[in-house]
Amino acid sequence: MKNLKQKQRTDLPAQIAKAIRDSILAGELTADDRLPSEADLADTFDVSRPTVREALKRLAAQSLIRTERGAFGGAFVHRLSYEEAQAQHATTSTLLLSINEVDFEVACEARYAMEKSCTALAAARRSADDLAAMRAEIHRQGHPELSDEAFCASDVALHRALVDAAQNPILSYQLAGAVEAMQPLMNMITFSSRSREEIVGLHHNLADAIEARDAGAANDALCALERYTLELGRKFIASRSVSRGG
Template identity: 70%
Template sequence: MKIDPKSKADLSAQIAKSIRDAIIEGQMNVDDRLPSEAELADQFDVSRPTVREALKRLAAQNLIRTQRGATGGAFVRRLSYQDAYANHITTSTLLLSMNAVDFETACEARYALERACAPLSAERRTPDHLATMRAEIHRQAQPGLSDESFCDSDVAFHRALVDGAGNPVLSYQLAGAVEAMQPLMNMITFTARNREVIVGLHTCIADAIEAGTAQAADQALAELTAYTLKLGDQAMAERAAKSG
């Protein structure tokens, strides 16, 4: 593990990247103990506070864990999909907001990914996944439900559909698509949407998933895509008219 002291890049960032690369390349395995702060400081020829900052960076990325006591220190952490979800969702949300991704692009990406999950969900979903979808449909049909609660329920419904595919890699990839893009879509379209239409489409999706008919689930998702895009166009048109 090496760094370039002549580089303009922050030394702690360089150290963190060097250790991260060693972990990714398999030079360090899960539960391996990292050298002590003093040993790392000697190895990289930096101060201990610089090493400490590098370790904080690695901990923030869930790559290491720290343990106190005589047998303590910093250890390579086994990163789970659950650990990675939150960071993935945050990153996706920031990318959407900072890069001004337009509604149509976000909608296209999100539903294309979700439709890829539908056949697997129709085949593999568990009773719990289906029960969650049904519970959220029931919740969405309640007349006194607030817009915020409806949006939360909408996300939970689609999260269950994705998780029903039984593929943790897909669930991780779609965490950003569903839980970052869906709130964006809801924020833009909530004033124009018809809840009965959405509940009806969600019911068609759940029925198809329960029956194991992937084609019907895909068709209902295609209709939901078209409806969402239509709402987006209406919302943008109304904004343009008001600003004009």
């Protein structure tokens, strides 16, 4: 019983943070609304002000509120941008894949299935800037002195440019985790055996299809990339199993 009471006391900031977060999600508190003062919140939840302060810190860490100083300061509901949400989503996805052992083929299947879902929109809506971003990364990937880390970063940037060409911020948000987290994971496994020339050629086919507004050809290019990635991954996993068995 003593441990339970201690746990309840320890969890008070989390409980208060959840209550405020639930009010935001329910629309009772909207973007830029000012929260009650620490003293008022302490009275409402019947806790100390330090406990309220800890709850507010947790909400701020989740980018749900912001604090402002001065006579008209206080805690306000934060207007979260898509860019901030994408960054958080990508970080969470990366942690999820790092902490949990995710099968390579499962990650590959998910990542390409999600990206192929936006190719038709990207082909229809792409702008000159989107194409320029993709072409710039392909040109960068052709540099023989480019490090493996830089090639991986360029690979991610190219696929992010494809996703963003769909001009749908919700799709971009949802796919941020897939591209930012899964693509580096796949690159880590395949970089030692992949052919940069092969990948650059496939990237050229993808960019050409998007430029021609040919959704079918863009989907075919992604399917070819998926097959090549799976082939490399399977070879790597098989060779690692042999070396461990030896």
